[in-house]
Every structure is written in structure tokens, then in C-alpha cells.
Amino acid sequence: MRTTNLTNKGHEDTSSYLFKLIKVIQMDDASLSAALSREHHALLYVHQSRNGEETAQMHYAAPYTPFVWKPEAAAQPSSCYELQFACYSPKNNNYEPHLSPILPAHVPISPFAGITDLVKELVQLQGHAMAMQLEQMKANIKFQELLLELMAGSAEEKDGLTEQGIEYSRKYIEQFYASEITREHLAALAGLNPDYYSRAFKKKYGKTPIEYVNQVRIKHAKQSLLLSNESFRTIAHQVGYSDEFYFSRKFKLETGMSPTFYINKIKMTDKIASLKHLTTGHLVALNVQPYAAVKNNIYPIEDRLEDTINIGQSTPELEKLLEARPELIIMREHTHEDLSLKExxxxxxxxxxxxxxxxxxxxxxxxxxxxxxxxxxxxAWLEQYEEKAERIRRKYAQKIEGQTFLIVGIGAGEMCIYGKRNVGTVLYGDLQLAVPAGVEQIAHYQETNVQALKQYDPEHIILTSYRHDGSERMNYAINREVQQLFRQADWQELKAVRNSSVYPMYQRQHLYTCYTSLSHDLLLDQMDQLLESYISK
Known part of the structure; x- marks a missing residue:
């Protein structure tokens, strides 16, 4: 099949190319990871379901090139197919294999009714292709229709595709920064010619593609210099530089200081900004008061942060962070893949x-x-913590042996069970309290209701906060929820409730539920008091 002339704004002219479908493969994680060994062009069709909403995506990769795609955490692919095809371009009155990209890494398909149906037809036809030559021909014709739709759509939406192609090349840099990366390869990923790609990339991000590569590499090198014990040589190789001398030159060019000076400067600074309660808790445990931090009643340790600059109530405000002029920022990554522009x-x-x-x-x-x-x-802090945990564990081991503890979070009109993380890491991990059957499957938390608690029927219940926003309104709402809870027959039937073994810890918002050293140490003390009161009843 020959395509019409669709070249626009730096996209490659494929008007005289020929295409042939090779095979259709149902993909899984293993086959996706092996994609680099593929010798053909490929389209990756992904049908996903997220919160009941069905979506379809089409991604493209040139030969020996990975797909610049990862499944979203909340979206599960219900079907995933790779369509491998050969591409031939004219040369010296002949056609030769064409290995350069012909499409951007992401091809939008939402505007094209019938794309999904075409893919399904190809899958069915390929199921018979080994046995019947006619089906092979039909499959190839259907593939030509599919490819024509995609290329026509690319031409119609050239502005959007240019933006998407450039963004996908940026994501590729963020993911594969340690690999050998050239401007030509990035341009190919974006489906643009190199000169146009460089100009468009710099216009969008303020740096040339290679300058951006170096920025990302130095960003990761900074992390390794501060957090690991690796040599400069090892770190240089880990972030994509051939030797430590070239790495040092690039590092100084980017930061204005040598790697050694950088490490010493950070170790000496007291101007530390903490963007999460989790990191603030670690600093306070180390007897370090942050220079600046997010401060609110969700994590009520205001008495330990009297001289700390408040840079936001729930999330850091960029303007306040800029005004504070910290010399080091500490945060915890988000669960989603991409950082926002602010971050x-x-x-x-x-x-x-x-x-x-x-x-x-x-x-x-x-x-x-x-x-x-x-x-x-x-x-030293960890040694003292382990000693405290062991002392409390031994103190009550025989008296509560085999008795299960359930951690229930109460919010405004909602309830959850906490699993192995946060409060669970102390109760089930450090104190080795018995876990109700089924809770060991909960990694963090799981929303629930009173009726569902019956399946656990624990000997003890710890009541703590769930999604507390630090306000007085939420304090009132949670207290009201607890009062209503104790009036419900299903709640009153629980073993822990009948035995008066329900321990309230929700009055201190998320002081005990934060996944940080300070909270865990305070939780040990709180559990010691609660268990002592239970034993002395």
C-alpha cells in the first residue's frame, strides 16, 4: 500500500512507502519488556477500564525501540495487542526496509470511530492466518485501512501530535536518561525531523533536548550523591555518563560547584524545607527543626515547629517556597507516574x-x-526504637497472645481498615500483634462498613482517623460518627465492643497514622499505655 502525502510541520513524508502486516500478538508484561528485540515497526493497541470507564489508546514504536507507555495505576488493560508490520521506502529504483519512525509515539484514536473494530477484526483474521492464505490477505487489507486512518488522523491533528510527540520524548528522557540518547533518536520518537524537533522542544521547555537530558541526569546524580555511598565513577555510569571526569565537568556546569563541594554544602545547611508531614516527622526525630515546612492540624506537632516557616496549609505554595529560599528540599514521591509542573x-x-x-x-x-x-x-535513634519495641512486645506477649487487633479509621461518613503500612507497620510488624485473617492482604487501607467488620471480629479495635483535614468541623464529624457507631447493633455485636476493648486514638488527627519515625515512636508509647490499661482491668 502507498500512502498519500501527509508530511506536515517536520513529520516524515511517507507518501511513497509500502507497508505489510507481519503479525498480531496479544501482549503481557513479559512480552512488553522484550519489545527492544523487535525488528519491525509496531502499533500497541491498549483497551483499558478505569473506574468503570472504557478507553482505548494506540502507541507506536520503531524497530528496536521501546514503547513510551506504562499502564496507569488505577487502569487495568482488558486487552493489549501489538501489531507488527514492515515498512519499505524507495531507494535507487527499489524498495528497502525503512527503520526510522513514521508516526509519533502516541497516536490519538478517540476521534476515529471504527478503529477499535478494525483492531478486533485483525485479531480474528490473524487467528486463522496460519491456516488460510485468503485470511492473510484480508488481514493485510484491513491493516492498510487501519494505518490509513491513523496517518490521516495524524495529518488532521498535526499540531496536537507535535505537542504530544515532544511530550512523549520528554517522558522518554525521564525514563531512559541513563541510556545513550541522541537528538536524532528523540526526534524519531516524536515523529519529527531533528531540526524542527529541537526548535519545538526548546520553545516548549526552554532547553534543547540534550540540555534537558543533562538536567535530568544531574538531578538523579544529586540524589545519588546525597543518599548513596557509591563512588563518583559508579554514579556517573548510573546516570548515563561514560566516566567520572566528564560527569564532574557536566555537574559543575549545571550546578556551579563540584560534586564534592555539593555534598559538603548540603550536609552543612540548616535551611531545609520539608514538603510532606512524613519528611517533617523524620527530621524532628533527628532533632532537626525544618527551616520551612507545610504546617497544619492534620499532623499536630506545632509545638515542635515554632520557628519553622509555614509554606502551605495542605500542599506547598510555590511563592512561599521561593520566598523562603531553602538550600535543600525534602519530599516523598507521589503514587502517580508524572510530577506536576509545580513539582x-x-x-x-x-x-x-x-x-x-x-x-x-x-x-x-x-x-x-x-x-x-x-x-x-x-x-542511635533506630537502636533506641528497636529496644523500646522489643520491651513493649515482651511486656505483653503472654497476656495478649493470639488476640487479634483491628485498626479502624473513622472519617466523615466513611470508614476504612488500615493494613500493613502506617499504623499496621508498628502494630503488626514491630509489636507483632496478631493480625485478623484477611487484613494481611491489605497493603495500606481498604474502605469498609460496619457490617463487613463482622468477618474479622477481632478481640481488640484501635479507632483512629481517616482522611482528617485538620479542621474543627472534621473533629466534630468524626466524634459524631463514633457516637452513631456505638449505637448500631452490628457494632455492638463485635467481640471487641462487647469486651470493652475499643481504644480511641482519633483525637490527635493523623499524629499516629503518618508513615514516619516520629509517629511510630509516639504510637509505641500510646500502645504501651493502652495495653497497660487493658491488662489492669
């Missing part, structure tokens, strides 16, 4: 440490401590 600006305000969401809280504490020169203090 990307943090690194431009000051060196920023981002703690991985799924990392253990002890590693969080030690990482922060290493960066600010408090490694010995962190080790």
Missing part, C-alpha cells in the same frame, strides 16, 4: 531529595540523615 520546579529552587513511596520508613530516615550529616544520630 518539577522544586529542583530549580533548591536541590531536592525525593523519597520513594514504597520504601521502608527506616530507609527514609537513614536516607535523610545521610544527606544532612546525621547518619550516626539516625542509627
Amino acid at each position: 518539577q520546579l522544586y529542583n530549580q529552587i533548591a536541590p531536592t531529595i525525593t523519597l520513594p513511596y514504597h520504601q521502608d520508613w527506616r530507609i527514609h530516615l537513614q536516607s535523610i540523615a545521610k544527606a544532612i550529616g546525621k547518619a550516626s544520630a539516625a542509627n
Whole structure:
């Protein structure tokens, strides 16, 4: 099949190319990870379901190139197919395999009614293709229709595709910064010619593509310099530089200081901005009062932050953070893949440490401590914590052996069960209290209702806050919910309620539920008091 002339704004002219469908493959995580070995062009069709809403996406990758796509956390692919095809371009009165990209990495398909049906037809035809040559021909014709629709759509939406192609190339840099990256390869991912791509990228992000690559590499190098014990040589290789000398030159060009000077400067600073209660709790545990932090009643430790600049009530306000002029910013990553534009600006305000969401809280504490020169203090704190946990564990082990503890969060008109993270990491992990059957499957929390609590029927219930916003209105709402809870027959039938083994901890908002060292230490003390009162009844 030959296509019509669709070249626009730097997109490649494919008017005289030929295309042939090779095969259709149902994809899974394993086959997606092996995509780099593919020798053909490919389209990745993804049909997803998110919160009951059905969506379809089409992604493109050139030979030996990965798809610049990851499934969203809340969206589960119900079907995923890779359509591999060959492309031939004219050369010297002949046709030769064409390996350069012919489409942007993401091809919008929502405007095209029938795209999904075309893909389904191809899947069905390919199911018979091994046995019948006629079906192979039909499949190839259907594929030509599909490709024509996609390319025609690309031509009609060239402005949007240029923007999307450039954005996908930026995402590629963020994900594959440690690989060898050239301007030509990035332009190919975007489906644009290199000169036009460079101009468009700089217009959008204020830097050339390669300048952006170096910025991302240095950003990750900063993290490694502060949080790891790796050599400069190892860090250089980890972020994509061939040797430590070239890395040092690039680092100084980007930051104005050598890697060694940078490490020492951060360790000496007391102008630390904490953007999350989690990181604030770690700093306070290390006896470090943040220079600036998000402060509110959700995490009520105002007495420990008297001299701390307030940079926001719920999230950091960029203007206040700029005015504070911190020398180090500490935050925890979000659960979604992409950072917002505001969050990307943090690194431009000051060196920023981002703690991985799924990392253990002890590693969080030690990482922060290493960066600010408090490694010995962190080790001493953890040693005291482990000793306290072991003392409390032994104190009550025989008296409550086998008795299960359920952690129930109460909010305004809603309820949850906390699992192994946050409060659970202390109760079920450090204190080794018995976990009700089924709760071990809950990683963080799970919304529930009173009727569902019957399946757990624990000997003890810890009542704490759920989604408390720190306001007096929420305090009132939670107190009202608790009062109504105790009037319900289903609640009164629970073993823990009948035995008066329900322990309220919701009065202190999220002081005990935050996944941080300070909260866990305070929770140990609180549990010691609660268990002592239970034993002495």
C-alpha cells in the first residue's frame, strides 16, 4: 500500500512507502519488556477500564525501540495487542526496509470511530492466518485501512501530535536518561525531523533536548550523591555518563560547584524545607527543626515547629517556597507516574531529595540523615526504637497472645481498615500483634462498613482517623460518627465492643497514622499505655 502525502510541520513524508502486516500478538508484561528485540515497526493497541470507564489508546514504536507507555495505576488493560508490520521506502529504483519512525509515539484514536473494530477484526483474521492464505490477505487489507486512518488522523491533528510527540520524548528522557540518547533518536520518537524537533522542544521547555537530558541526569546524580555511598565513577555510569571526569565537568556546569563541594554544602545547611508531614516527622526525630515546612492540624506537632516557616496549609505554595529560599528540599514521591509542573520546579529552587513511596520508613530516615550529616544520630535513634519495641512486645506477649487487633479509621461518613503500612507497620510488624485473617492482604487501607467488620471480629479495635483535614468541623464529624457507631447493633455485636476493648486514638488527627519515625515512636508509647490499661482491668 502507498500512502498519500501527509508530511506536515517536520513529520516524515511517507507518501511513497509500502507497508505489510507481519503479525498480531496479544501482549503481557513479559512480552512488553522484550519489545527492544523487535525488528519491525509496531502499533500497541491498549483497551483499558478505569473506574468503570472504557478507553482505548494506540502507541507506536520503531524497530528496536521501546514503547513510551506504562499502564496507569488505577487502569487495568482488558486487552493489549501489538501489531507488527514492515515498512519499505524507495531507494535507487527499489524498495528497502525503512527503520526510522513514521508516526509519533502516541497516536490519538478517540476521534476515529471504527478503529477499535478494525483492531478486533485483525485479531480474528490473524487467528486463522496460519491456516488460510485468503485470511492473510484480508488481514493485510484491513491493516492498510487501519494505518490509513491513523496517518490521516495524524495529518488532521498535526499540531496536537507535535505537542504530544515532544511530550512523549520528554517522558522518554525521564525514563531512559541513563541510556545513550541522541537528538536524532528523540526526534524519531516524536515523529519529527531533528531540526524542527529541537526548535519545538526548546520553545516548549526552554532547553534543547540534550540540555534537558543533562538536567535530568544531574538531578538523579544529586540524589545519588546525597543518599548513596557509591563512588563518583559508579554514579556517573548510573546516570548515563561514560566516566567520572566528564560527569564532574557536566555537574559543575549545571550546578556551579563540584560534586564534592555539593555534598559538603548540603550536609552543612540548616535551611531545609520539608514538603510532606512524613519528611517533617523524620527530621524532628533527628532533632532537626525544618527551616520551612507545610504546617497544619492534620499532623499536630506545632509545638515542635515554632520557628519553622509555614509554606502551605495542605500542599506547598510555590511563592512561599521561593520566598523562603531553602538550600535543600525534602519530599516523598507521589503514587502517580508524572510530577506536576509545580513539582518539577522544586529542583530549580533548591536541590531536592525525593523519597520513594514504597520504601521502608527506616530507609527514609537513614536516607535523610545521610544527606544532612546525621547518619550516626539516625542509627542511635533506630537502636533506641528497636529496644523500646522489643520491651513493649515482651511486656505483653503472654497476656495478649493470639488476640487479634483491628485498626479502624473513622472519617466523615466513611470508614476504612488500615493494613500493613502506617499504623499496621508498628502494630503488626514491630509489636507483632496478631493480625485478623484477611487484613494481611491489605497493603495500606481498604474502605469498609460496619457490617463487613463482622468477618474479622477481632478481640481488640484501635479507632483512629481517616482522611482528617485538620479542621474543627472534621473533629466534630468524626466524634459524631463514633457516637452513631456505638449505637448500631452490628457494632455492638463485635467481640471487641462487647469486651470493652475499643481504644480511641482519633483525637490527635493523623499524629499516629503518618508513615514516619516520629509517629511510630509516639504510637509505641500510646500502645504501651493502652495495653497497660487493658491488662489492669
